[in-house]
Amino acid sequence: MDSIALPASGRAGASDPAAAARRSETLAGWRLAGPAVALLALLILMPTIAVVTLSLTDFELGYDGIRFVGFDNYIELLGDRTFLISLGNTLTYTLIVTPLSVLIGLGAALLIEAEVRGRALFRTIYFLPVVSLLVAMATVWQYLLHPTIGPVNALLRFIGIAGPNWLGGSDTVLLSLALIGVWQAVGFNMVLFLAGLTAIPRELYAAAEVDRAATAWDRFWLVTWPMLGPTTLFVVTISVINAVKVFETVSTLTQGGPNRASEVLLWTIYQEGFVYLRVGYASAMTVVFLAILMALMMLQYRALDRRVHYT
Amino acid sequence: MSGLALRGISKAYGDSHILRDVTIEAEPGEFVALVGPSGCGKTTLLRIAAGLDHPDHGSVWLGERDMTAMPPSERDIAMVFQSYALYPHLTAGQNIAVPLAMRDLTVWQRLPGIGSFVPGQRKTRTVIQSRVLETARSLKIDHLLGRKPGQMSGGQRQRVALGRALVRSPAAFLMDEPLSNLDANLRVHTRAEIVELHRLAGVTTLYVTHDQAEALSMADRVAVMMGGRLLQFDTPEGVYRNPQHIEVARFIGSPQINLLTGEVDAAHGVRIGGRLFAEGVEAVPGSAVTVGIRPEALKLGGPGQAGLGASVRRIEFLGSETLVFIELAGSGGALVAKLAPDAATGFGQGQAITIAAASEDVLVFGPQGMRQSVSLPMRKAANG
The missing domain is CATH 3.40.50.300 (P-loop containing nucleotide triphosphate hydrolases)
Incomplete structure (x- = not known):
């Protein structure tokens, strides 16, 4: 049998085959990542840079000339009452929609997971609002919530309560929109939680039972809730992003009214940018919007990621 | 408690x-x-x-x-x-x-x-x-x-x-x-x-x-x-x-127990390849039985000694013990014997040998796999 000879190693310089192999590997790496890098730059990085650049100008669609104005747009934002109201309304909306849609989604997932019969049916029913077109469904909600002919108020009248003008009153409009938002988001959250639930090892529940976690309540806190940690973090993140991005219902049902009571960030940006054509100013709002979202996400992951991933 | x-x-x-x-x-x-x-x-x-x-x-x-x-x-x-x-x-x-x-x-x-x-x-x-x-x-x-x-x-x-x-x-x-x-x-x-x-x-x-x-x-x-x-x-x-x-005999023990198919003759003796291997078995004459012998209970002897004729196929040295893989003459049945290393030194690949076992080490199983008790000691001379 032949013995295998190893060439003397440690030779430095361009002729070193090991260095050449390393270089070609690096090159191959870049070639493989190339398409993704190009697309990321083209579709995400460049538009973001464009928005940030535009936010520093007074650019208006249809007008000639573009002037660099520094942080003037941002300074104007600070004193813009519409923008501040919009910010507050978006915050309120998010604070209602996120916890409700997450909790109800989790509850629905737990109920569906616990019972084998009709699982597919209930999953489909809860998921319907996610796949239905919100703009089309908005008309249904307009009818349901109509102050005089709407079934919701008819039901309230039946038990002796005078129902409010849900979408027309400045006290109730944000709440009504938030409930529609919850209705829409629950199904999606439920599906994510269902996926998270199936990933929990059955043996952990067996161990919990043997360890005297006698009730479903005990086992939920001992196993389900901690094991769902990563899923919950993800669901909350997605829910916050979706809630902050509320637009369709406002646009179709209330147009930000009455009296700016349902003025939300995207609606305000849309108005400034596409109705008043003040692209520079709208860009500044978009940058603020992006900054808020990114700050939220970073906070969430910094604070929670270590606590929900256990390895 | x-x-x-x-x-x-x-x-x-x-x-x-x-x-x-x-x-x-x-x-x-x-x-x-x-x-x-x-x-x-x-x-x-x-x-x-x-x-x-x-x-x-x-x-x-x-x-x-x-x-x-x-x-x-x-x-x-x-x-x-x-x-x-x-x-x-x-x-x-x-x-x-x-x-x-x-x-x-x-x-x-x-x-x-x-x-x-x-x-x-x-x-x-x-x-x-x-x-x-x-x-x-x-x-x-x-x-x-x-x-x-x-x-x-x-x-x-x-x-x-x-x-x-x-x-x-x-x-x-x-x-x-x-x-x-x-x-x-x-x-x-x-x-x-x-x-x-x-x-x-x-x-x-x-x-x-x-x-x-x-x-x-x-x-x-x-x-x-x-x-x-x-x-x-x-x-x-x-x-x-x-x-x-x-199934118990097969599952328990490593290496696995040796199992040989045999037949019960009219005198309630078990014959393997025509040679008498155990006597006084509680089984219906004419029925097929399986004989089990643990690897360490197999006794190997030179050709001409009492027992079944066989040959050595392979020897595995495991340090504290040696495994001898054996092929039965005629039927070609495979067996394994576990010996102390010193006891195995005399054997080589291809060598003709005889195998035997003490009667108390022979386990006989009936057609349904149930154990049959053997009441008489196995005859030394296997000339049947």
Whole structure:
């Protein structure tokens, strides 16, 4: 049998085959990542840079000339009452929609997971609002919530309560929109939680039972809730992003009214940018919007990621 | 201390019968191993003992208590799972403390945050802490209490799982292949430790394993299961030396028992290849039987000596013993003999030999695999 000879190693310089192999590997790496890098730059990085650049100008669609104005747009934002109201309304909306849609989604997932019969049916029913077109469904909600002919108020009248003008009153409009938002988001959250639930090892529940976690309540806190940690973090993140991005219902049902009571960030940006054509100013709002979202996400992951991933 | 009894347990999922009328009664403090190939129903039986599965028929008793209808949490039993089933979000110490916290703290005291304001909580927690530390010390894992399962090795996790079972001094231990995820060295080591722990605690233990060596070396009694049936429930020596069923003989022992097909002649003697091998067998003349001889019971001799003619095919030197692989002349049946290395020096590949066995080492199994007793000693001269 032949013995295998190893060439003397440690030779430095361009002729070193090991260095050449390393270089070609690096090159191959870049070639493989190339398409993704190009697309990321083209579709995400460049538009973001464009928005940030535009936010520093007074650019208006249809007008000639573009002037660099520094942080003037941002300074104007600070004193813009519409923008501040919009910010507050978006915050309120998010604070209602996120916890409700997450909790109800989790509850629905737990109920569906616990019972084998009709699982597919209930999953489909809860998921319907996610796949239905919100703009089309908005008309249904307009009818349901109509102050005089709407079934919701008819039901309230039946038990002796005078129902409010849900979408027309400045006290109730944000709440009504938030409930529609919850209705829409629950199904999606439920599906994510269902996926998270199936990933929990059955043996952990067996161990919990043997360890005297006698009730479903005990086992939920001992196993389900901690094991769902990563899923919950993800669901909350997605829910916050979706809630902050509320637009369709406002646009179709209330147009930000009455009296700016349902003025939300995207609606305000849309108005400034596409109705008043003040692209520079709208860009500044978009940058603020992006900054808020990114700050939220970073906070969430910094604070929670270590606590929900256990390895 | 109480014994654990599984009486007349049957379980089927649809048409597939997992367990058929299995009865196992473990005496108080006894270590019983359930052993069998995968799919024999041993894990299901253990889960039924734990209350995680429910039998279609039969009952589960802990001492004088009928536990058949009790949920696992009320049975006062501890279980070690094959995957360890540690709670990944809790540290080793918290994992071990779970059974005590569930038993000794109220729902309100256990609530995160709020629980610390409920009266009595701190005192109970202190008691639990000291008990956890005590258990951890006995398993030599007290330095790991602050780590989460993800930061521990397989062996360490296994110890934490043991700790979680030990900590509350249960009435019975159930172990589901607790060593199968460990490497070979650690397995032998931990095997001895579990036996030692059992000796100290003296708690009735049901131990499921597919490894017959584990069952033989650890248990007071071994229950051999096959296809949902209990084939034999006996001491390790009993199932090894005196198997009541051919499947038990085949499953227990390594290398496997040698099995030769033979026939019962009119004088109730067993003939292999026409040569008389054992006499006085309780079997119908003319019926086919199987003769089992343990590898270490085979006696090898030179050509011309009494016994069956055969030749050596291969020799494996294993250090403390030598395996001689043998081919029977005529039928071509394969056998293996286990010899002391010195005793094997005379043999070489291809050599013609004869094989024989002492009559008390010959096991005869009937057509259905049931053991037949041999009443007369085997005749030395095999000239038939």
